[in-house]
Amino acid sequence: MCETCGCNVTPGNAELAWRPVPHGTTAVDVLGRLLAANDRTARHNREHFDEHGVLAVNLMSAPGSGKTALLEATADALRQELRIAVLVGDLETENDARRIRARGVPAVQITTGGACHLDAHMVHDALHEIALDGLDVLFIENVGNLVCPASFDLGQHRNVALLSFTEGDDKPAKYPVLFRKADLVLLTKSDLAPHMEDFDPVRATNCLRELANPAPLYALSGTKRTGLQPWLDWLRAQLASVRAVQTSASPSSHEESHHGQRERMAG
């Protein structure tokens, strides 16, 4: 995005912006984001979070990388300290939400019915079922998929990508769109690391740096509850830094955008 006026023309794409058109037609220059409707709702979601002092964290990974196990362990570790809630995206079933509720944490299942990602509208709809008052952290467990979720802003403050020791350590290079956006990468299932000789955490780190991403990488095991401390400290630090911004920000035009917002996008 242009740093001067916020438009989408950059030195890299400026030559694409203006073109002549044939006779008999009218050209309307738009130069706006394709996902403008999603982005508006994402901003609106973020306003909801900010009004309530909530840190929203989007968890993305391949299916079976341990997102739900991480949330179970996190819920137990922070029980006395922070109030958390979870939105769980899945193609089908309520299984993951049930596992999280069993840890005493409110969870809303978003069943996408075949859609391979969450979008801002699905999250907005689900927010109506969550009491944000008094909440500290809202986790959004995205649909297990390393491609599609990366294109949709949900209104989260931070992105966390999970990469388990049972996967390839070069996944950041294979899925650059998602890993480039990660604010933190968790190397999960670290209890299996001794059996996974092919997985080299240094190689995973190098792949991430080659995407110009300075995010930290922490190894942990959700099921064995080991290595959790750096992750919990990171969460506390993000909550503090997001709250500092939230309290210094001026009152938003949230009500206005609530009424002006566009209707649900098909997804």
Added chain:
Amino acid sequence: MHEMAICQALLEQVEGIARQHSATVSLVRIVVGPLSGVDPRLLESAFALARAGTAAEDSELVIEDVAVRVRCRSCGAESTASAKRLLCGTCGDWHTELTSGDELLLLQVELSREIDAVTV
């Protein structure tokens, strides 16, 4: 395959523009960067299906490519890069920022008036 959802968002915008001008759409020009997370070929296939019954039913979709470019935070140089290696082409440092390559933009819509052909 989130390209269908993206296509529907595209068509919503395009149809809005066509309605404003009481016109039909002859051409839709978009930019899809290699780091946008969208596969141009899948988007083309999705567009062919999704445009049916809309004001863009007979329109052509033109997808403009755009290069991945980075600016180095260490040496200040600008260079092209590959989507999975965003390193500075001059000094090789990874401390770079993307200046283009993640665009997913609607550039332009060409409209045909049904009654009065508009001369430009």
